[in-house]
Amino acid sequence: MQRIIQFFVSIGNALFFLGNVFFCALKGRIRWGEVLKQIYEQGIQSVIIIAMTSFASGAVLALQGYVMLNRFGAKEYVADLVALSLVRELSPVFSSFIFSGKAGARMAAELGTMNVNDQIVATRALGVDPIEFLVVPRMVACFLVLPGLVVFSDLFGIFGGYIIGVADAGIQSSTYIHQTLRAINYVDFFSGFIKTLFFSVAIGWVCCYQGFHTKGGSLGVGKFTTKAVALSYIVVVISNTVLTKIILAFWG
Amino acid sequence: MIKVANLKKSFTGQAVLRDISLNVAPGELIVILGESGSGKSVFLQHLIGLLKPDSGSIEIDGVDITTLSERKLLKLRKNIGYLFQEGALYDFMTVYENIAFPLHEHTRLRLKEIKEKVLNILKLVGLEKAGMKFPSELSGGMRKRAALARSVVLDSKILFCDEPTSGLDPKKSKEISDLINDISRRSKCTTVITSHDIYNSFRIADRLVLIDHGQIIARGKPEEIELSSDPKVKEFLI
Numbered sequence: 427m428q429r430i431i432q433f434f435v436s437i438g439n440a441l442f443f444l445g446n447v448f449f450c451a452l453k454g455r456i457r458w459g460e461v462l463k464q465i466y467e468q469g470i471q472s473v474i475i476i477a478m479t480s481f482a483s484g485a486v487l488a489l490q491g492y493v494m495l496n497r498f499g500a501k502e503y504v505a506d507l508v509a510l511s512l513v514r515e516l517s518p519v520f521s522s523f524i525f526s527g528k529a530g531a532r533m534a535a536e537l538g539t540m541n542v543n544d545q546i547v548a549t550r551a552l553g554v555d556p557i558e559f560l561v562v563p564r565m566v567a568c569f570l571v572l573p574g575l576v577v578f579s580d581l582f583g584i585f586g587g588y589i590i591g592v593a594d595a596g597i598q599s600s601t602y603i604h605q606t607l608r609a610i611n612y613v614d615f616f617s618g619f620i621k622t623l624f625f626s627v628a629i630g631w632v633c634c635y636q637g638f639h640t641k642g643g644s645l646g647v648g649k650f651t652t653k654a655v656a657l658s659y660i661v662v663v664i665s666n667t668v669l670t671k672i673i674l675a676f677w678g
Numbered sequence: 679m680i681k682v683a684n685l686k687k688s689f690t691g692q693a694v695l696r697d698i699s700l701n702v703a704p705g706e707l708i709v710i711l712g713e714s715g716s717g718k719s720v721f722l723q724h725l726i727g728l729l730k731p732d733s734g735s736i737e738i739d740g741v742d743i744t745t746l747s748e749r750k751l752l753k754l755r756k757n758i759g760y761l762f763q764e765g766a767l768y769d770f771m772t773v774y775e776n777i778a779f780p781l782h783e784h785t786r787l788r789l790k791e792i793k794e795k796v797l798n799i800l801k802l803v804g805l806e807k808a809g810m811k812f813p814s815e816l817s818g819g820m821r822k823r824a825a826l827a828r829s830v831v832l833d834s835k836i837l838f839c840d841e842p843t844s845g846l847d848p849k850k851s852k853e854i855s856d857l858i859n860d861i862s863r864r865s866k867c868t869t870v871i872t873s874h875d876i877y878n879s880f881r882i883a884d885r886l887v888l889i890d891h892g893q894i895i896a897r898g899k900p901e902e903i904e905l906s907s908d909p910k911v912k913e914f915l916i
C-alpha cells in the first residue's frame with residue numbers, strides 16, 4: 427500500500443517538475459547561451475554513434491530485404507522497405523535510445539553530481555532559480571537536438587541501404603533514388619518526426635528529473651543515472667507503441 | 679534584524695531542531711557552536727528558507743520568511759550571502775566565473791566593472807593567482823575562500839557562514855575567521871556563523887550561542903560563556 431502511494435506521489439512530483447519547466451520556458455525565461463552550450467555537447471556526443479548505427483541498420487535492412495523481395499522478383503522495392511522502416515520507425519526509436527544513453531545519462535549524472543555537492547541548493551541560495559538555470563537549457567537543447575539527429579539518422583540509414591542496394595543487389599543507382607523518393611510521403615516523415623518530438627521531451631524530462639533529485643553521494647549518482655536511462659528506455663518503448671497506434675489510426 | 683521564534687523541525691520522526699528562539703541585532707556577529715550533528719546546518723538553512731520549519735517563525739527585517747513562496751525567497755536571497763559547509767562552488771565554472779556569477783545575475787554592471795570587482799575580491803581573499811582554476815584544482819582552504827568570495831561579492835548586509843573553518847588546519851582556520859570578521863565589520867554585516875571551532879569563535883564573536891541536540895543550552899558574550907557553570911557547557915568547552 428505504502429509503495430503504491432509512494433509511486434503516485436513520485437509521479438505527481440515528476441509532473442509538477444515538468445510543469446515548472448514548461449512554465450519557465452513559456453514565460454520566455456530561456457537562457458540561450460546555456461542552450462547553445464548544451465546543444466553543442468549533446469549533439470556532438472551522439473552524432474557519430476547515431477550515424478554508425480543508422481548506416482548499419484539501413485545496410486542490414488537492405489541485405490535482409492533483398493533476400494525476401496528477390497524471391498518475388500521485386501528487388502527494387504528494397505528501397506521502399508529501407509526508407510519506410512527507417513523514417514517511420516527505426517530512426518526515431520534507435521536514435522532516442524542512443525541519445526538517452528549518451529546525452530540523457532550525461533544530463534542525469536551532471537545534475538546528480540551537482541545536487542549531491544549542494545550546487546543546486548547553492549543556486550537557490552544565490553537567488554537564482556535552478557530550474558531556469560540548469561534544467562530548462564538542457565531540456566530545450568534536447569528538444570532541438572534529437573529531432574535534428576533523427577533527420578540525420580534517416581539520411582545515413584537510407585545511404586546505408588543505397589550502398590547495399592546498388593553495390594550488392596545490383597539495383598541501378600537512379601532507380602534506387604527514384605524508388606526511395608517515391609516511397610516516402612510527408613505523412614511518413616511526420617509520423618516519425620512527431621514521435622521524435624515527444625521522445626525528446628520525455629527523455630529530457632526523465633533524465634533531468636532523476637538528476638535533479640539524486641541523493642546519496644557518488645553511489646547515488648550512479649544509481650540515479652542508471653535509473654534515468656532505464657526509465658527513458660521504458661518511456662520511449664511504451665509511448666512509441668501508443669503513439670504508433672494513434673498515428674496509424676489517424677493517418678494510416 | 680533577524681528574529682527566530684520557537685523554531686521546530688524534524689526529519690522522518692527525528693527531531694533535529696526543538697524550539698529554537700534567537701534574535702540577532704543589525705551588525706551583530708553571532709557564532710553558533712555545537713557538536714557535529716547538533717543541527718547547526720539545518721538551522722542555518724532555515725534562515726534563508728532553504729528548509730521549511732514544522733512550526734515557528736523566522737523574521738528578517740520584519741518579513742516572516744517561513745510563509746514566503748520560493749519565487750519571493752529567491753528575490754530575498756539576493757540580499758543575503760550564504761557560505762555552504764562544503765563551499766558548493768559550481769565545478770563547471772572557474773573560480774573567476776563562480777565569483778562573477780552573482781554579479782551577472784543580479785546587477786547591471788558592465789563587464790569591465792564586474793572584472794574589477796572580482797579581481798578586487800580575489801585579492802581580498804588571497805586568490806589572485808587562482809582565478810582561472812577550476813574548484814577541483816584547489817585545496818580545501820582555497821575552495822572555502824573562493825566560496826566566501828562568491829557569497830560576499832554582492833555586498834549583502836546579511837551573511838551566513840556554515841562551518842567556515844571545518845576541515846582546515848589551525849593556521850588556515852584563523853585566517854579565514856579573521857577574513858570573515860574583517861568583511862563583516864567593514865560592511866557592518868549582520869553575520870551568523872556556525873562552527874565547532876571554539877578558539878576562533880571566542881575571538882571574533884559578539885555573542886555565542888551553544889546548541890545541543892537542537893536546543894540552545896547557553897548564550898551570551900564570550901566572557902559570560904567562559905564563566906558559565908553549566909556542566910554541559912563546560913564539557914563542550916574543554
Ligand SMILES: Nc1ncnc2c1ncn2[C@@H]1O[C@H](COP(=O)(O)OP(=O)(O)OP(=O)(O)O)[C@@H](O)[C@H]1O
Nearest residue numbers: 689694712713714715716717718719720721763841
Ligand atoms: N535532509 C535531511 N534529511 C534527514 N535528516 C537530516 C537532513 N539534514 C540533516 N539531517 C539530520 O539532522 C541532524 C543535524 O544535521 P546538521 O547537518 O544540521 O548537523 P551539524 O550540526 O551541521 O553537523 P556538522 O557539524 O557535522 O556539520 C543530523 O542528525 C542529520 O542526520
Ligand SMILES: [Mg+2]
Nearest residue numbers: 718719763841
Ligand atoms: Mg553542518
